[in-house]
C-alpha cells in the first residue's frame with residue numbers, strides 16, 4: 001500500500017492548479033531521448049472504471065473530464081534508458097487525490113523505505129525530505145538524532161508538520177534548492193518521481209541540495225515486482241506517470257552527479273508471494289481439486305516467514321513493491 005499512501009498521504013494537494021497541466025511528451029522524462037517504442041494504448045474509461053470497481057473510488061464528472069485529455073493514453077518505453085512513461089502525461093491534482101482518498105483505499109502505517117533509509121542515517125546528519133507531507137519520515141529521522149527539514153507544496157500538510165514541531169516549508173523544490181546549495185548530508189525523495197512528467201529538473205535540484213559525498217535516497221514502485229495485478233488503475237495516470245526498474249535509477253544517479261551505493265528491493269509481502277506462486281504453478285486456474293488443496297497448504301501465510309528466513313523468496317526472485325536507490329554525490 002506504500003504507493004497509495006505516497007500519493008494520498010504525501011502527495012495530496014501538491015498540485016494546486018484548478019486544471020492540471022497536460023504535458024505532451026516528446027522526449028523521455030528521464031534521459032531526454034526522443035526514441036521510444038509504443039507498448040500499449042489504454043482507454044481512460046478503463047482506468048476510471050477500474051478505480052471505481054476495484055477501489056470504490058468515485059470521481060465527479062468534472063474531475064474525470066479534466067483528467068481525461070484524450071480517449072486513450074499511450075504507454076511508451078524509452079529505447080535508450082528503458083523508462084516506461086505515459087503520453088500525454090496528466091498528473092492528478094489536489095481534488096483528484098481528495099476524491100481518491102474518500103474511497104476504500106487504506107495505507108500501511110509501516111513504510112519499508114522509511115525504515116531502510118533510517119538504518120543508514122547517522123545521528124547529527126542534516127536531512128532534507130522532499131515531499132515530506134505531514135512529516136512522518138522526519139519524525140523517524142529526528143528520533144535517530146538527525147537534524148531534519150522537510151518541504152512540500154501542500155500547505156495543509158506543511159502546517160500539520162509544523163504543529164509536530166518539525167521544520168517544514170511550503171516551497172517548490174527548485175526555489176528551495178537555489179537557496180540551500182550543498183547544505184544537507186542526506187536528501188530523500190520517497191515515491192515522488194513516478195508522479196512527475198519531467199524527472200531531470202527535479203533530480204538535479206535535489207542533488208544540488210546535497211553536500212559532496214552526501215547521500216540521496218530515492219524510491220519508486222518496482223516495475224519488476226514479483227506479482228502484478230492484471231490491471232492496476234493506480235499504476236496508470238493520473239496517479240503514476242512512469243514505471244521504473246533499478247536500471248533507470250542507475251541512469252538517474254549518473255544524471256545527477258552521483259554514484260550508486262546500493263540498490264535495495266522491498267521484500268515481497270505475503271499476499272504477493274502467495275498470488276505469484278499460485279500463478280506459477282497454475283493452481284488458481286487448475287480444475288484439479290488436489291492442485292488447489294496442495295497450493296493452499298504449500299503457500300499458507302504461516303509458512304511465508306519460514307520461506308523468507310530460509311532465503312527462498314530471494315532465490316525465487318520474488319521482489320516487492322518498491323525499489324530504493326542509495327546514491328552518493330560525487331566529491
Ligand SMILES: [Zn+2]
Nearest residue numbers: 028031078081
Ligand atoms: Zn530515456
